[in-house]
Structure formats: structure tokens, C-alpha cells
Amino acid sequence: MTTAYRPTRSTSKRLSPSLTTPTTPGNIIPLERARLQRKPRTQPLAQPESNSTPEIIELDVVEILPPQPPQPLWLRSLTTLQQVSSIVTGAVVGITLSVYSLTAYRESAWTQEYQTLEHYRTQEQQLRATNEVLKHQIAEGAQQPNTGLVEREPLDMIFLRPAPPRPEVSPEVPPLELNLSPTSTSNKPLGY
Amino acid sequence: MDFPSRSRLNRPRVSRSIQTKKPANLLSRFSDFNPRPPENRRDPHKPFARQPAKIKKCKSSRLRIVWLILVGGLFGLLVNLFRLQITMGPMLKQQAQFQQSQRDLPFVPRRPISDINGHILAIDKIVYTLYAHPKLFQQLPAEIAEKLSKVLVLNDLKNPTANELLEQFQEADSGIKIAESISEEVGNHIANLGIDGLELIQQRKRLYPQQNIAADIVGYVDSEGKGQAGVEHSQQELLERVMPSLEFQRSVNGNWVPTQLASGFIQLDDLELRLTIDTRLQRMARKILKENVEKNEAKRGTVVVMDARNGEILTLVNEPSYDPNEYWKSSLDRFKNWALSDQYEPGSTFKPINVAIALEAGGIQQDTMVYDEGRIKMGRWTIQNADYNYVGTRGSISITDVIKYSSNIGMVNIMQQIEPEVFYEGLRRLGLGELSGVDLPFEVASTLKTRHQFVNVPVESATAAFGQGLSITPLKLAQLNATLANGGKLVTPHVVKGLYNSKGQLYWETSLPESRQVFSSKTVNTVLEMMESVVAAEDGTGKAARIAGYRVAGKTGTAQKASATGGYSENARITSFVGILTVNNPRYVVVAVVDEPQIPGASGGRVAAPIVKSVMEGLIGLQKIPPSDLNAKPDSELESEE
Numbered sequence: 001m002t003t004a005y006r007p008t009r010s011t012s013k014r015l016s017p018s019l020t021t022p023t024t025p026g027n028i029i030p031l032e033r034a035r036l037q038r039k040p041r042t043q044p045l046a047q048p049e050s051n052s053t054p055e056i057i058e059l060d061v062v063e064i065l066p067p068q069p070p071q072p073l074w075l076r077s078l079t080t081l082q083q084v085s086s087i088v089t090g091a092v093v094g095i096t097l098s099v100y101s102l103t104a105y106r107e108s109a110w111t112q113e114y115q116t117l118e119h120y121r122t123q124e125q126q127l128r129a130t131n132e133v134l135k136h137q138i139a140e141g142a143q144q145p146n147t148g149l150v151e152r153e154p155l156d157m158i159f160l161r162p163a164p165p166r167p168e169v170s171p172e173v174p175p176l177e178l179n180l181s182p183t184s185t186s187n188k189p190l191g192y
Numbered sequence: 193m194d195f196p197s198r199s200r201l202n203r204p205r206v207s208r209s210i211q212t213k214k215p216a217n218l219l220s221r222f223s224d225f226n227p228r229p230p231e232n233r234r235d236p237h238k239p240f241a242r243q244p245a246k247i248k249k250c251k252s253s254r255l256r257i258v259w260l261i262l263v264g265g266l267f268g269l270l271v272n273l274f275r276l277q278i279t280m281g282p283m284l285k286q287q288a289q290f291q292q293s294q295r296d297l298p299f300v301p302r303r304p305i306s307d308i309n310g311h312i313l314a315i316d317k318i319v320y321t322l323y324a325h326p327k328l329f330q331q332l333p334a335e336i337a338e339k340l341s342k343v344l345v346l347n348d349l350k351n352p353t354a355n356e357l358l359e360q361f362q363e364a365d366s367g368i369k370i371a372e373s374i375s376e377e378v379g380n381h382i383a384n385l386g387i388d389g390l391e392l393i394q395q396r397k398r399l400y401p402q403q404n405i406a407a408d409i410v411g412y413v414d415s416e417g418k419g420q421a422g423v424e425h426s427q428q429e430l431l432e433r434v435m436p437s438l439e440f441q442r443s444v445n446g447n448w449v450p451t452q453l454a455s456g457f458i459q460l461d462d463l464e465l466r467l468t469i470d471t472r473l474q475r476m477a478r479k480i481l482k483e484n485v486e487k488n489e490a491k492r493g494t495v496v497v498m499d500a501r502n503g504e505i506l507t508l509v510n511e512p513s514y515d516p517n518e519y520w521k522s523s524l525d526r527f528k529n530w531a532l533s534d535q536y537e538p539g540s541t542f543k544p545i546n547v548a549i550a551l552e553a554g555g556i557q558q559d560t561m562v563y564d565e566g567r568i569k570m571g572r573w574t575i576q577n578a579d580y581n582y583v584g585t586r587g588s589i590s591i592t593d594v595i596k597y598s599s600n601i602g603m604v605n606i607m608q609q610i611e612p613e614v615f616y617e618g619l620r621r622l623g624l625g626e627l628s629g630v631d632l633p634f635e636v637a638s639t640l641k642t643r644h645q646f647v648n649v650p651v652e653s654a655t656a657a658f659g660q661g662l663s664i665t666p667l668k669l670a671q672l673n674a675t676l677a678n679g680g681k682l683v684t685p686h687v688v689k690g691l692y693n694s695k696g697q698l699y700w701e702t703s704l705p706e707s708r709q710v711f712s713s714k715t716v717n718t719v720l721e722m723m724e725s726v727v728a729a730e731d732g733t734g735k736a737a738r739i740a741g742y743r744v745a746g747k748t749g750t751a752q753k754a755s756a757t758g759g760y761s762e763n764a765r766i767t768s769f770v771g772i773l774t775v776n777n778p779r780y781v782v783v784a785v786v787d788e789p790q791i792p793g794a795s796g797g798r799v800a801a802p803i804v805k806s807v808m809e810g811l812i813g814l815q816k817i818p819p820s821d822l823n824a825k826p827d828s829e830l831e832s833e834e
Contacts, residue, residue, distance in 0.1 A: 121460070122376070125301060125315065125317060125318070126317060126318070126376055128304070128312060129312075129399050129401060131312075132311065132315065132402070133399075135311065136401050136402050136403065139475060151810075152813040153809060154739060154740070154741065154742065154809050154812040154813065155740060155741065157812075157813065157816070159818045
């Protein structure tokens with residue numbers, strides 16, 4: 001797609017040639033004259049039904065609007081107010097609709113999530129119960145004489161005497177002293 | 193239309209001319225009814241002015257009919273509105289509420305019960321009850337019976353046959369209960385069949401995965417969800433989780449949406465009630481007790497293991513017991529936990545307690561010698577030693593020997609060194625005649641004679657000296673002996689540790705009454721060493737409880753049972769043994785009581801002491817209790833191990 005840039009012209013620029021330069025008097029005539037001219041031409045053409053001729057006549061007459069009187073301040077402020085309020089209304093309506101739709105969506109999403117939660121809860125419960133039943137079955141099975149398992153006797157256990165606390169060894173080797181000469185430290189990174 | 197123009201000024205006019213044309217167009221539609229000359233069409237001011245009167249009449253009658261129809265319709269609507277809103281309003285409103293909302297109680301399981309290591313002892317699970325409504329069947333009943341018989345598993349793990357189901361379907365039109373307590377898995381299978389006319393009702397059921405292992409402590413929950421025995425009964429308010437029922441409303445898209453969210457609804461707590469019970473020890477103790485009860489042809493037996501430091505009950509086993517999953521199959525007397533609801537006369541197991549009272553009162557010293565006549569007469573009563581018939585008079589013996597040989601006469605003479613008042617007060621201080629305060633239901637208080645009777649009738653204090661004439665429960669015996677193992681403190685026995693969350697963190701702890709110092713530690717150490725001789729000495733009555741390498745203190749007890757007709761029964765005995773582990777580092781009290789063993793010569797030393805020994809061996813393994821002489825002879829120990 002190509003986009004053409006059209007320079008925008010301000011209204012003052014657009015109006016000024018038609019008002020100030022009467023370079024083309026053939027086409028542009030003041031409104032008063034146009035009205036005067038219209039009357040004698042329409043009078044003899046007493047054919048109201050056929051409207052082809054006046055159209056042709058009118059083609060070369062461009063009426064010029066009278067300069068718009070400056071709008072009063074209250075009107076302008078009201079217009080501004082109307083524009084602002086319509087924007088605000090539009091925004092509010094949009095927000096309301098989106099909030100409403102979100103709320104409606106949340107409700108259904110909540111219901112679905114709630115069902116999932118309930119499902120997980122019951123499943124968790126079921127798994128725990130099954131786990132414990134299995135534990136019991138294993139313990140019961142282990143008590144059967146043919147499993148080859150023997151009960152633990154106190155003498156089967158090995159208890160180790162805690163070793164006496166070792167005497168504190170005084171450090172014989174002096175701690176390493178950092179070589180603080182500037183040549184060696186300058187090459188090392190000091191930290192990361 | 194005089195100046196048709198494209199200029200902006202004339203536009204309103206153009207639009208006006210279009211408007212004026214509209215009625216003309218409208219009229220042209222009715223041109224069949226109302227033919228008019230073309231020139232009339234252009235004059236909007238007098239369209240009907242020249243119409244004949246006949247048409248006017250016709251028009252007004254038609255108008256009236258239309259008006260009547262409209263008004264009639266309106267009236268009809270009003271009548272219907274009245275009927276729906278006023279007459280049928282409340283009923284319809286109710287119906288709508290019924291259809292568009294439902295109250296639902298989410299699955300709120302009762303809190304699980306776990307043992308000290310977090311193994312589950314009781315948990316809720318979902319079960320289904322299957323109902324059939326034959327009038328809603330869309331298929332032939334025979335077909336449904338055939339399909340259902342393949343997936344349905346009854347409680348006894350059998351599949352019903354199709355004919356059995358078909359017979360059930362013929363019982364009624366609707367609401368036939370086909371099966372109860374269907375597991376969730378089977379329930380899902382049935383739901384997946386998608387048969388019309390079958391209904392699964394969800395219910396919760398308490399599952400006890402360990403079956404009868406901890407039944408005496410945990411208890412059971414009845415079909416209405418109420419705890420009926422054990423912790424399930426006594427800790428009802430801790431186990432029950434209350435949650436407001438939720439009201440759901442049907443939303444536009446047909447989903448159910450809750451009208452309001454109850455606080456704490458989503459965050460269902462994950463707390464569980466943790467007990468002090470060790471299931472492993474419990475399992476071991478049950479096996480040992482069961483074997484011994486069967487071997488001795490006894491009526492029943494009980495084993496209690498208590499941590500003397502704080503009164504925690506590690507194990508409490510009764511035999512015979514019941515499976516709480518199928519509690520209805522057992523007789524009622526098994527639910528009451530006789531270790532704390534039945535009293536018996538403790539007999540000789542009470543002697544060390546009396547010695548401690550006498551020592552504490554200063555009536556005797558550790559090295560006091562007493563004279564054992566073997567048999568004495570008190571008023572019209574004759575009191576003699578159990579071994580009088582073949583030992584006779586022992587003469588002057590030490591207190592340790594009185595305990596070791598379980599001399600009744602020696603005990604009578606010891607307790608006569610203190611005033612009966614002091615003796616009675618000592619017994620009262622130990623909580624006799626009161627409840628032990630255990631957090632299990634249906635506990636019975638021990639009984640003691642009245643002060644007047646005890647002080648004024650000499651035989652009362654004499655019989656109490658060797659443990660007859662007063663009644664305690666096996667649990668109370670454990671509590672009393674715990675005072676000897678913990679430096680003289682009377683602790684409250686309990687099974688509930690507290691509420692823990694799923695991460696094993698403590699949320700709420702039971703508050704217990706402050707333990708009471710009833711003996712000095714010097715006294716209890718003296719008594720403990722005396723009790724050691726019962727087990728360690730070659731001629732001790734409790735040598736069956738000896739464990740190599742461990743210093744075990746103990747005391748046997750063999751008591752005649754009070755008969756229903758008064759006095760004592762000749763044959764019915766109750767044998768017991770109390771063991772304390774270990775003498776050098778006392779901590780655990782193990783009590784075994786076997787009721788009415790039928791083998792000849794049954795005594796506490798022969799029947800109950802082996803039980804205590806086996807349970808102690810299990811306890812040593814589980815609690816990793818080092819041998820007593822590990823420190824004494826480390827070199828020989830190491831050599832023998834090598």
C-alpha cells in the first residue's frame with residue numbers, strides 16, 4: 001500500500017485566496033450580485049418542471065459564504081464540553097462493556113477452575129488413602145513367616161560409643177600471609 | 193422546487209421536498225382502495241377532504257374492530273400478567289429458584305488422624321450409593337443388568353449376577369438401592385456407562401487404612417459421620433471441619449456460579465490430628481498380645497506403653513479388638529477400650545507405689561528390715577503370702593526382698609509404719625478416686641474406700657498395702673508407675689499431640705495440666721532399684737522380662753478377681769506386669785494386663801512379663817535405646833561386637 005502525504009492547509013490559508021484576490025471575476029462574484037443575477041434569469045424561464053437550464057446556469061456561479069461571525073465563548077465552551085463528554089462517554093461505555101465481559105468470563109472460568117480444584121482434592125484424598133492401605137498391606141505381608149524377614153532383636157543393633165571430644169589442636173602452621181607487594185596485586189582482579 | 197441546486201444553502205429544501213414526497217408514496221400504496229386523480233396526489237393538505245361518506249363509515253368501523261382487537265389483546269395480556277405475577281407468582285418464583293439455584297456442600301473431609309510419624313490412621317474417602325429408577329430406563333432392564341453386572345463390585349468384592357440385578361429392578365418403579373459404599377473407581381466406571389435411570393449419590397466414608405491396629409485409640413465414625421469411640425469421639429470438634437454450604441446459581445451460559453464466596457472456602461486447611469501413637473510399635477504390640485492371649489486362653493488383654501516424661505501414650509492395644517472399617521460386625525463391648533473403662537484390683541503391681549509412699553512419708557528407710565510372718569490374722573480376716581504354702585515364714589527381710597518376692601505380709605508391715613491417715617493422703621495425692629485426665633472417652637475413675645472406712649478399719653489399709661481393696665484401670669497403673677520413671681511427677685496420660693499441617697508443622701497443641709510432683713527423685717530412684725531386682729534377680733518374680741544388656745525394672749501382679757457374689761473368685765485371676773525401661777535412664781513404662789488366663793499356674797510373671805519383654809524389645813529397636821552397660825564396659829562390648 002502506498003501512502004500519499006497531503007500537506008494540510010490551515011483554514012486561514014484556504015479562505016484567504018477566495019476573499020482577498022479577485023483574480024477570477026468571471027467565476028467568482030459576490031453573493032449580492034449573484035442573487036441579483038439569478039432573479040432576471042429565472043424570471044423569463046417560466047418552466048418550473050424542466051430544471052435543466054438553471055443547473056447549467058448555476059454551474060458558473062459559485063456563491064461565497066459570508067464570513068462566519070465569531071462564535072460566542074459560551075457556545076465554544078459548550079461545544080468543547082460536548083466533544084469531551086462524548087469522548088468520555090465512549091470510553092466509559094467501552095470500559096463498562098469490557099469489564100462486564102471480563103466478569104462474565106471470570107464467572108465461567110471460576111466455575112471450571114472450581115471443578116478442577118474439587119477434582120484434585122478428591123484425587124489427593126484417594127491417593128493418600130490408597131498409599132496408606134498399601135503401607136498396611138506391606139506391613140501385614142512382612143509379618144508372614146514365609147517372607148524370610150526376622151524381627152529386630154536388641155542385640156542385633158550396633159551402638160557406637162560416641163568418641164571422646166578431640167583435644168583442640170593449636171594451629172602450628174601460621175596462617176598464610178598475603179603478599180601485599182603492589183606488583184603482584186595489581187594484576188589480579190580484586191573482585192567480581 | 194424552483195431552484196434545484198447542489199449548493200449547501202439549498203440542501204434543507206431538497207430534503208424537505210423528499211419528505212413531502214413520502215406521503216405521496218404511501219398513498220400510492222393504497223391507490224387500489226383510494227383511487228384519486230393525479231393532481232390530488234400533489235396536494236398534501238387535502239387528501240381525504242373529498243372522500244365520500246361511505247368510505248369514511250367503513251374506515252371508522254374497521255378502526256373500531258382494530259381498536260377492539262388491540263384493547264382485547266391488551267386486556268388479555270393484563271389478565272395473564274395478573275395470573276402470572278399475582279396468582280401464580282410465588283409458586284413460579286419458587287420453581288425458578290429451584291431450577292436456577294442449588295445448594296451444594298463441597299466435599300469437606302473430616303480431618304485425617306495420623307500417628308506420631310505422620311502415617312495416616314483415619315482418612316475420609318468418597319464412596320457412592322447406587323440407586324436404580326426403572327421407570328427412567330431407556331434400554332431393556334435385562335441389557336442394563338448385563339452391563340452393570342460387569343462393572344459393579346459389592347463390598348464383599350463380588351460381582352452381582354445379571355439375574356440378581358434384574359430381580360432388584362423389579363422391586364419398585366423408582367428409588368431401588370442397588371449397592372452401598374461403592375468405591376470411587378467403580379463409581380466412575382458406572383458413570384461412564386451412561387445408563388439412564390441409574391443414579392450415583394456421593395457420600396463420604398471414613399477409611400481406617402491400618403484396620404484394627406489402632407482401633408482402640410482411633411475409634412470409629414458411624415454412618416452419620418459422628419465419632420462413636422476413641423479419638424473420633426473425644427476430639428470431635430478438632431476433627432470436624434465446618435464449612436458453610438454454597439449456593440450456586442445458573443448463569444447465562446448454563447454454568448453454575450456461586451452467588452457468594454464464603455470466607456475460607458477456597459483455602460481449606462490441610463490440618464490433621466496427630467497422635468502420640470507409634471503405629472509400628474502398636475502393630476508389634478498387637479501381634480505379641482494376640483499371640484499371648486491365645487496361648488494363655490485368656491479372656492482379654494491390654495498393653496499400654498507410655499512415655500513417662502510427658503505422659504504420651506505410644507501404644508495402647510486391647511485384644512480382642514475390632515476393625516473400625518466394619519465396626520458393625522463387632523460386639524459393643526469392644527468399643528469401650530477397657531484399658532481405661534474397666535477397673536481391676538492391681539494387686540502386687542501396686543506395691544512399689546506403696547513403698548514409695550512409705551519412703552516419702554519417712555516411715556521406712558532404704559535399709560529398713562521388716563519381719564515377714566508369711567501369714568497374719570487381722571480380725572476375722574486371714575492375710576497370707578501367695579507362696580506361703582511352700583515358703584512359709586520368711587523372717588526378717590529387706591524392703592527390696594519384699595518387692596522381689598512380692599510379699600504381702602511384708603507390705604502390710606511396711607505400711608503399718610505410717611499412719612493410715614498418711615497412707616490414705618498419699619493415695620489421694622496420687623489421684624486415686626479421680627480420673628487420670630486422658631483425652632480418650634469413657635474413662636472410669638479409680639475407686640478408693642472412704643477416708644473414714646480406710647482409717648478406722650485396719651484390714652482396709654492392710655489389704656490396700658498389697659494392692660487389693662482399691663480399683664484402678666490399667667491406664668492409671670501406667671500413670672502411677674510413670675511417677676517412678678520421671679523423678680516423681682504425676683503426668684497426664686494423653687494420645688493427642690496436636691493439629692499439624694501437611695508440612696508436618698505444629699499448628700495447635702493440646703494444653704495439658706501441669707504435672708504434679710508427688711515423690712522426690714531420691715525416693716523414686718530407690719524404688720526403681722528395688723524393682724530392678726524383681727527382673728534381674730535369679731529368684732525374682734519378673735525374670736521373664738529380662739533383656740540382655742538392659743537394666744529393666746518391673747513388678748508382677750496376680751490378683752484374684754472380685755466375684756459377682758461378693759468376695760473373691762477362686763479361679764478368675766487378672767495377671768499384670770509393669771516394666772520400666774531403663775533403670776539408669778528411666779523413660780518408658782510398659783504395662784501388660786491379661787484377664788482370666790486359663791492355663792494352670794497363671795501369674796503376672798508367667799503370662800504378662802513375656803509380653804512386656806517382647807514389647808520392650810520392639811521399643812528398644814524403634815526408639816534406639818542404647819544398652820545400659822554400654823558406658824560401663826565399652827571395651828568388652830566392642831570386642832564382642834567384633
